[in-house]
Amino acid sequence: MDLDERKLKILQAIIRNYLETGEPVGSRTISKYTDLNLSSATIRNEMADLEELGYIIQPHTSAGRIPSDKGYRLYVDQMMLEKEEQLSQATQEVKDMQKLLLEREDKMEAILKQVAKMLAVNTNYATMISAPQVKGNRLKFLQISKLDETQLLVTVVIEGNVIKNHMISVNELLDDEAIWKLNLLLNTNLNGLRIEEINLAMIAKLKQQAGVYENIITAILDTISEALQNDDDIEIYTSGTNNIFKYPELADQQRASELITTFEEKQLLNELVQETLTEENSTGIQVYIGNETPIQTMKDCSVVTATYELEEGVKGTIGIIGPRRMDYDKVISTLKTLKSQLDTLYKKD
């Protein structure tokens, strides 16, 4: 048995209706809702077929039907195809975002937080955004400065302009010349290298050349290695987690508590980010419906993600998390526009 035109229309009608109300939808509703002019009995027959095919589910014998994950999937896939053309019309909301982004170009963290918040307010779903993650991880710049008699400041810049600072306490006195020499030594030897390329031999060589400052070199190298391998704790900002309470299917204590924890701990979200970044996709938009999501605690949710790219290899992920019956249309088009805006905005830098 295959999906003919009519079954498709009925399925769409069921889903649309369910997205609005969140209640199981019955045959009589559909009979009036669509322009098919069919009686409820006919709809019932078709619905029985749709259920057999796995597109809809009956929560209990005498209830209407709700879409299954498979049903949502079909709906979303089809929507993605149809809506392709009218993407470019930016909504007022997104224009607001862009304005905000342009105004505060200075502070990445503040921008990302604002974007997350704005998305949450506009969509009424929970949102997350990950700070752009650098792939290359080459050392770009290194500088040691004397803060005062006992403390050195080490500034490390890695590819993608991620800046790390670290303070080192020293015992011996260092004069300006010693520091200048250290800077020269380290920069000439290490610049442009990846973490794997800084091996024991090189370290030994550096220490030897540093002479009496050997132990300082150790401390500095620790700083560098930490800066270069910080892929385990990327920043992720969330907003609107309280929105889950707006959807009864997510708001019971068990589920809510789990979701809140997931958002707070962030480390599970990180897995989601990694997943989206690897699984490349022509549109850059991914939709996970119910059990499709890589995060167990979100199995009753749908997750829509967009990856944005600031420059070659510097990518981040935006995610919107809501109930299965989220407004996919709005969410996807919002994310598409935002994504393209972020892409261009930063690329012109």
Place this chain on the structure above:
Amino acid sequence: MDLDERKLKILQAIIRNYLETGEPVGSRTISKYTDLNLSSATIRNEMADLEELGYIIQPHTSAGRIPSDKGYRLYVDQMMLEKEEQLSQATQEVKDMQKLLLEREDKMEAILKQVAKMLAVNTNYATMISAPQVKGNRLKFLQISKLDETQLLVTVVIEGNVIKNHMISVNELLDDEAIWKLNLLLNTNLNGLRIEEINLAMIAKLKQQAGVYENIITAILDTISEALQNDDDIEIYTSGTNNIFKYPELADQQRASELITTFEEKQLLNELVQETLTEENSTGIQVYIGNETPIQTMKDCSVVTATYELEEGVKGTIGIIGPRRMDYDKVISTLKTLKSQLDTLYKKD
């Protein structure tokens, strides 16, 4: 009518019992619970008095009594007096924390997050911790470095060793000597100054001396001013917000949603931090019971805060947020120990 010995004992018994169970406690329970050897009828008479005095409340006619804010307050105040001596015995839990703090002295942010998490796990309440806030706000160190042909890195260190970085795009080419001169110019003129002390006259003078690099000076000064006046967005880390679901009196959707939002937005928590930092107190521990808290959304909670001090004027706040019937004894002693540990740990730096 005053509180005699017996009334006090009964009040304590009511509170202790309520802290455990969360259920209104009746006269018969108290009659058995205490070593007073009084019949339930007598207890009832005393409870009627206690209610008239405002220490306990009857949720409805045929229920037991629960403590009022006034009752809790009396209980806590008395506990604080009695427990003074046995503070120093650090629990295993707190020793774990200290170990963790010592191991990872390098990363403030990671430490604070860990402390918050550990506290949350150990107490089963929601926790927050604010990064230490610098009062002085003097410029300690300033450095401009050339990242590449088009970008300068400005590193600003302010009193209390807070480090800020900023990148500036430049059009004209700068050689090493020019940068060296800029560094010298800025450091000699600005070091040790507060933001109010960098006035228009000084800026004009700097610009004049900078000659062709006038516009770079402007950008750098912007960075400095931003770094110096960042008191509006201190970092606050939270953990264990999902713990509120463990207490039915906080777990209904309305309240939970509000609390979650408060924890997520953080800006209300900031007010709490400011409040605790100003309202000085000999012990450094503050207890807000129910409506006493400065944050409206927490009127059904109790909040216990401790201020810690890393060095002169560099202070932060730790807060534990739970239901009115929180285990004040445990929470206060844990915070006291943690506070003293933090105080000494960093002071020796």
Place this chain on the structure above:
DNA sequence: TGTTAGCACTCATTCAACAAGAGTGCTAAC
């Protein structure tokens, strides 16, 4: 005068029974 036993009373909670209503599946007729 303080303490206690006893009793009537109140109120929240639980449970079963019941009615209402929504929706289905099936059959027979069109």
Place this chain on the structure above:
DNA sequence: GTTAGCACTCTTGTTGAATGAGTGCTAACA
């Protein structure tokens, strides 16, 4: 192939009674 009609199922909401915890009050007692 479509539809009307009907019996049937299952959820939801309501009602009312039983239960039980706990109180306030009175009268007796030490």
